[in-house]
Amino acid sequence: LMPMLAIYLFQKINGWGIHELGHREKRFVPYALTIISYVTCLITMYKIHLPRYMSGIIVAALICMILCTLINFKWKISTHVASSGMMVGGLLSYSFIFNFNPIWWLCFFILLSGMLGTARIIVKQHTLLEVLAGFIVGLFCGVIGILFI
Template sequence: MLHKEHQQRLYPSERHKSTRTKNIILAARLFSMLFAPFYLPLVGLIALFLFSYLSLLPLFYKIFVLSLVCVFTILIPTLLIRLYRHYQGWTLIELGHKERRMVPYVISIMCYLMCVYIMERLHIPHFMGSIITAALMIQIVCAIINAWWKISTHTAAIGGMAGALFSFGEIFGFNPVWWMCLVFLLAGLLGTSRMILRQHSLAQVVGGFCIGMVCSALTILFV
């Protein structure tokens, strides 16, 4: 009887703990989806259109560029990777294994290359194309590193945003400190989400952020 009463006292606490854990995991998944690597080049371009002299461009032209980037950096890679995953019969977690990530990397790199090529052919201003080129370089470096070590492309992408902010601050002469603080905060939340989901270690999320930031800054400033 005492044992049963003890269990009854524990069960509400255990259920509360289980619900809290599920909510944390759900929040981590939503945050990972919201800041998926494919979305960040588009976000970078939107910020460029809002906060630089490129805001003076005609609205139709900005929508055209954003649509082009959306198709080649989000829609096509997502569709092809999803088809590849379904063909293999893998879940998203299974696709995240280091040895299975190379084909998605190759798909992304080819799509980004095509986007850069089309933007060059259409003579789209360099600052717009540099964001996609920076994202492409991050993808290539991460793909090379992934052959030996599973690095976080999520934090590499948001690290690329930090590098782009620093670079455009230098180019356009504005102080990006507050924006950098926001990006660092988001990067911390994103890295924590990836660790909660057991997709990466602390070293992998920090390494991804540093690689993304360096690749983006160097590409935008010197390429």
């Protein structure tokens, strides 16, 4: 709630609307606030001794946001599709940890990711390459953040 409120107030103070965030240069403040939120959540989870597999979701999301922010310095990447790619990577990771067959869930989330990527292209917020890169970054972060870190 706090990052959303901070982003909203920042937009109102600077006179930004939702369309201004489509510009690569104007995304850094929301990215920074999101990263701070994830770090705070991770510290809280660590302090209350939650199991590693639960905090892995936040680790994966934090890594994904950091990578998207770094990539954003040079190139606009789809963080929406990166999040959906992270969902697919997280589902794969948890299927290894808890030994279950995720085939139907994978089909559903891959289809949903494709629909989201298509929508981002149709509304002219991203190109096909930006959408594909976002999905690959998210998939990588979902697997690495949950299984290996």
